[in-house]
Amino acid sequence: MKKMDKELRVMALDGLAGPMTRRGFIKRAGAAGLLVGASGFIAACGGGETTTTAAAGGGTQELAKEIYFYNWSDYIAEDTIPNFQEEFGVKVVYDNYSSNDTLLAKLQSGATGYDIIVPTDYMITTMLGLDILQEIDLDNVPNVANLYQRFREAPFDPGNKYSIPWQWGTTGIGYNSAKVTDWVDSWDMLWNEAYSGKITMMSEIRDVFAVALFRLGYSPNTRDAAQIEEAKQMLIEQKSLLKHYTSDTYIDELASEDAWISHGWSGDVFQAQLENEAVMYSVPNEGSLTWVDSMCIPKDAPSKHTAEVFMNYIHRPEVAAGISNYVYYASPNEAAEEFISSEILEDPQIYPPQETMDKLVFLEELGEDTELYNTAYQELRAS
Amino acid sequence: MTKPAENGMAEASASAILGQNAGPLSRAIGRLRGHSFAVANLLMAPTMLWLLLFLALPLGVILVYSFGGRGTYGDVIYGFSFDNYSRAFSPLWLPVILRSFGFAAIATLLTLAMGYPLAYFIAVYGGRRKNIYLILVMVPFWTSYLIRTYSWIVILRSQGVVNTLLQWANIIDQPLDLLNTPFSVILGLTYGFLPFMTLPLYASLEKLDKSLIEAAWDLGASRIWALLTVTIPLSIPGIIAGTLLVFIPAVGDFVTPDLLGGPDTLMIGNVIQQQFLAARDWAYGSALSFSLMAILLLGIFFYVRKVGTENLA
Amino acid sequence: MNDATPSTIEQSEDCAIRLEGVTKRFGDFTAVERIDLRIRRGEFFSLLGPSGCGKTTTLRMIAGFEEPSEGAILLDGVDVARLPPYRRNVNTVFQNYALFPHLNVEKNVGFGLKRKKLPKHEIAARVSDALRMVELGDRATYKPDQLSGGMQQRVALARALVNLPSVLLLDEPLGALDLKLRRQMQLELKHIHENVGITFIYVTHDQEEALTMSDRIAVMNMGTVEQVGSPEELYESPKSRFVAGFIGTSNFIESVVTWNATEGTISLGDGERVIIEVPEDGSRPGSVELSVRPEKIRLRESGEEVQSGQCMLRGTVRDVVYLGMTTQYSLHIPSLDRVFNVLEQNVEIASDQTLWVTGEEAYLTWHPSHNRMLPTSGA
16 A cells, blocks of 8 residues: 555655645545545455454454445554454455545445444534434443543543544644744734745634634634634634645645645644654644544444454554554554654654643534534635 | 526537537437437437436435525535525625636636637648547546646746746746736636637537638638638637536636635635535535526526627528 | 640730649659640630549649649749739639538628728629629528528639639539539530630539530540640540540550551451551551541441441440430450440431341441541550
């Protein structure tokens, strides 16, 4: 898979290349066109034999011959699946998507047969609202005990009834330290006229408003129309300073110095840093968003039990650490720390210090009030 | 409501897309009707079924959606309300719609200006190499549209090919802001849709009886005058087909403004895409789609009537 | 053979168009090779030949659609060989008419005048005159595809003639019409030619059409001109076997000749003989190629009826085609091992007489003056 990616990246031209993390991969997967199709399925050749295994809590239950795993592109270690297949004799059919919206649209349009999907926090609330997830039998996932406490009581799913976290990260400011001479510790930087035309904002509706709401001192999950209106006005003022709204190309733009200051995801900025040493990442003092992608089981999953066995396998400390070591995102698995390379563990961009952690907030699904943000965003973009 | 327009459109665009006047075709269909209605129906059945399944049915679903609303979690709530339509026609989108039509119109004119000489060259001077030239026109299609659009980023960005060359040649000191501007969006649209213009123009010019051009010369028309009075009027079907094939998808394009555009190049396609994905308001997105379609149908109807009759009648 | 142009035409201003050593090559292929032609002002001149003989290429060079590889084309004394078509006072009636489908009849006809920037009222007047000439005055607003083939033909003619060109070029203009219409149009064309007095150059592969209409004809073959002459000259005095065979039909005899003081004889034994008059130039070639037209030959029942001094051959009737006014026979001549065509007028068939029937033996006889001596191939 890695080799294939490399070739395709060459096709996708210089500057679009480099190892990619989950989020940054989003549109580049599209750019490479064939990428998703080409590397989408790892029909790895595990034993087709039906194996019987003793689940930790329950009695003995037969494992399915294969499970269907639908995950973000390039978001897993190379040996994660082969090792599972070898040990359990279960074939894992691996398929990729590139955005929560795509994932939801696919499930809503009736795509069935996936045993495990990996939506982001707020999307889990949405999916629960749409009643398309089923409860996980935690007796089959004893390794859930390895998680940090805050992932066991996440606001969108306290007690991990429906979701087992996969990887997590933050949202902040990526900037070019060679071009930006000011100290970057505030969202104000995104309104700094000195960098007009070199600033990018993400295009996700709630993420965009979160920036202005943090800057105004409000909650990013506010349902107060007046606060949202205030944030909108602030964002309209900002428009003339922007290069554009983008949730993917800013990695390249940071690396190529087309953008100097970008609102973006931690892993993506870190990605740009690999290509350009001057790129730095900062979580502003006003506070910021954190997010976590979690494994869930759709209602119509054919092999729920085997999916739970797989989830449990993922949270073995060395397996969880293997994924983080490969994709450079933080693991929600506390027990994995001893296996995670110190380079990653000690990187404040990946594992922020406690004082930063205290200021991180999850986006919440707001149900009908989402409409307030949608409308305001349309007015912002049309203005 | 849009019934007459749709009918007119169906005829007009069918003839336009066929690249020539639909006379022989409609006559042929007429003959089939006269001779054996049953046989004609049988022959049409697979096509009609296909159209029904993959065109009429999805359109019907979208139409039903457009009268509904957004559920709490982004699901569609069925109903019968014109709310989405009144929102769709709110003054909020007027600048976006005007921009979309403006960008698409400029891109259409540019593809016409470039595609016509290209198609003329291939059709008239292509000789035995015609097919090679046509393949060269289509080669970009073999690459994903996204990759082709991405490569423009590499060309236009501040450290890109153009700026590097201009700086190297000492023409400019500071890199020009080429990317994320209306310029880059129109450029991307023009580049991306050029083959859609060239191919129908080629089909039209290729069919043109060369003795008509000779006749014009023979009657004293210079090359330019023969082009203006004979070649161009007779390639009107190709021009109509080409402009429609470029203009319609260009108006609704969202990939190009998304990748090459800036904060002020939002097009109506982006808005619709946002409704279906980010905002998850399928009902509103459907209403926007239908409204755009209605505006386009109406516009095309008048366009084909005007251009078509002025030069062909 | 190219020097066959009659010397009676002086190089004077009564020459509307002159071709001098015109050659056209397409790559390795030579379509037209060193043609010389002089066409008189006001003449109805035809280029006649089988397809691929170069007649259309010649016409296209005169029109300006092809540039000669070599040679000069003098129109009214000026070399126009390298001028574009729109700079020549020449108009063409195309084989497929090439009417502009997007313009109505009136605009088609007025196309050339409009280019000449004539005043509108003058254009209108001349267009309506031209349409009246071709009897289409009431169809001015019709589109070409609303007209019959014959009408389209006449529009094409009016469109060309309205410009009053020095020379009108017609490229097989009647080829697409049915026989009856064709005959009618031939007469009309001839009539129009007489009225307008413009030089017509008419390309056709139909020898009957060329004979009917032309003042003079250039017979072309393999890119060269075989012979130029009036229809009568070409028919009665073909200068080559090709012309003799292409214009009408001919019977051919090649043989060794024995000459005496007054005549030559080809002896075939058993009373069969072909007598040859001494040519005007007095030459007495040892072997000759002769052609005899079928209608010059009579059929007799016995050799005794044949006067001495007449040519005589014996043959067996193979086919009989009764054509009303005439009957066409083909007879096998054993002594030449060749089939001859004979055309008999049916004037002598009385009630008690019958036609010759297949298998009958007959004597073919004709006067030696009907023999045409052709240059032997390779000469």
